[in-house]
Amino acid sequence: MISYKPIGIIRSPFKEPKGTPIQAAAAADVAGIIEVGPEYAAGLKDIAGFSHLILLYHFHLVREPSLVVKPFLDNEPHGIFATRSPARPNAIGFSIVRLAKVEGNKLHIRDVDIIDGTPLIDIKPYVAEFDVRADVKSGWFESNVHKLSSTKDDGRFVGSYEVETRVYFADQKEAYAAVPFLKQSLHERFEWETATYGLDLFKAGKLLRVSVINRGNQQKVFWGCKGPDIGKLYNIRLEQDEEITGGVQASSILASLKGPDVPVAPDNIEQVLASLGYEKFMSFAGTNWTGSYEGVALKLMVCPALPYPVLVEFEKTACTPAEAFEQEQELQAFVARFGLEKRVIKKEPPTLLYESWPPV
Numbered sequence: 336m337i338s339y340k341p342i343g344i345i346r347s348p349f350k351e352p353k354g355t356p357i358q359a360a361a362a363a364d365v366a367g368i369i370e371v372g373p374e375y376a377a378g379l380k381d382i383a384g385f386s387h388l389i390l391l392y393h394f395h396l397v398r399e400p401s402l403v404v405k406p407f408l409d410n411e412p413h414g415i416f417a418t419r420s421p422a423r424p425n426a427i428g429f430s431i432v433r434l435a436k437v438e439g440n441k442l443h444i445r446d447v448d449i450i451d452g453t454p455l456i457d458i459k460p461y462v463a464e465f466d467v468r469a470d471v472k473s474g475w476f477e478s479n480v481h482k483l484s485s486t487k488d489d490g491r492f493v494g495s496y497e498v499e500t501r502v503y504f505a506d507q508k509e510a511y512a513a514v515p516f517l518k519q520s521l522h523e524r525f526e527w528e529t530a531t532y533g534l535d536l537f538k539a540g541k542l543l544r545v546s547v548i549n550r551g552n553q554q555k556v557f558w559g560c561k562g563p564d565i566g567k568l569y570n571i572r573l574e575q576d577e578e579i580t581g582g583v584q585a586s587s588i589l590a591s592l593k594g595p596d597v598p599v600a601p602d603n604i605e606q607v608l609a610s611l612g613y614e615k616f617m618s619f620a621g622t623n624w625t626g627s628y629e630g631v632a633l634k635l636m637v638c639p640a641l642p643y644p645v646l647v648e649f650e651k652t653a654c655t656p657a658e659a660f661e662q663e664q665e666l667q668a669f670v671a672r673f674g675l676e677k678r679v680i681k682k683e684p685p686t687l688l689y690e691s692w693p694p695v
């Protein structure tokens with residue numbers, strides 16, 4: 336076992352993976368600050384003489400390592416060591432950044448592709464005579480680097496915590512009357528059918544499900560996995576969702592379930608889940624309308640199989656449990672602002688359904 340202590344922290348404008356540039360080379364001029372721990376400040380002597388620094392840091396938001404990944408720049412899977420993907424067995428990141436200014440133990444840097452709050456493991460000076468190579472071959476990147484500047488992190492390597500609560504109504508009319516912003520904030524409608532798998536997993540608080548979504552005449556299939564609820568007031572769960580409509584080569588959900596390295600598609604998902612011992616035990620269907628209001632995602636769910644046939648869900652997402660607990664407080668204030676506290680149902684739809692199963 337090796338253990339390293341961070342020597343500092345990296346500050347950047349990027350608060351979450353989604354939307355962050357995928358390399359420093361595609362983050363021209365993005366400014367950040369390295370706050371080096373005071374106990375390491377003496378180690379910065381002479382650093383101002385360098386225009387560029389090599390930063391080694393810990394991808395602290397990555398959840399599961401994966402040996403085969405679908406990187407941002409390609410739709411084909413590649414071995415993790417042939418990529419710069421964050422989901423590495425040792426989650427070490429490497430960026431060459433520009434040094435703009437040294438101010439005591441603060442280093443002002445540019446070209447930052449790193450998320451705010453990332454623990455810094457090491458700084459090395461970039462030395463062209465050591466670090467620039469000629470006759471370089473860049474493997475599978477060669478036919479994909481043209482996508483560099485237009486590609487951003489889409490959040491695929493981090494789990495996100497959903498923070499959600501829901502309130503019940505007798506019908507849609509009652510919901511629109513009680514939630515004043517609802518009707519004008521819902522913009523999308525779709526029909527869904529969701530099957531849940533692995534009764535033991537479900538009883539242990541996890542949720543494994545496959546959903547078929549119909550929007551107009553377009554059908555998509557997703558599968559997803561939610562971790563146990565860690566919410567104090569509402570539901571907070573680590574959530575992973577993956578679209579499998581056209582088949583997925585290196586499924587991150589399958590990797591986190593320690594499943595076999597096989598492609599996952601709508602026509603083999605049952606078989607893949609059965610091979611892991613997860614059989615289908617429940618399914619239900621309904622219609623959703625979705626939208627957002629003041630940064631809160633909204634969902635109006637009409638599902639006749641549930642004991643509460645009309646539910647309005649309020650949801651936020653967070654990268655870390657600490658952020659999720661803050662958002663839980665914000666959601667509580669949101670619910671209180673509209674006088675909806677008495678209508679809150681903490682249990683999620685699959686639990687409500689299971690407790691009333693089979694539906695009458």
Ligand SMILES: C[S@@+](CC[C@H](N)C(=O)[O-])C[C@H]1O[C@@H](n2cnc3c(N)ncnc32)[C@H](O)[C@@H]1O
Nearest residue numbers: 352355356357394395396419428429450453488
């Ligand atoms: C493909 S990785 C490459 C990073 C680095 N330049 C490298 O080659 O090791 C780039 C993505 O890592 C993500 N990232 C940066 N800091 C992170 C952190 N602390 N935890 C998880 N992901 C992070 C960002 O969203 C960024 O888009």
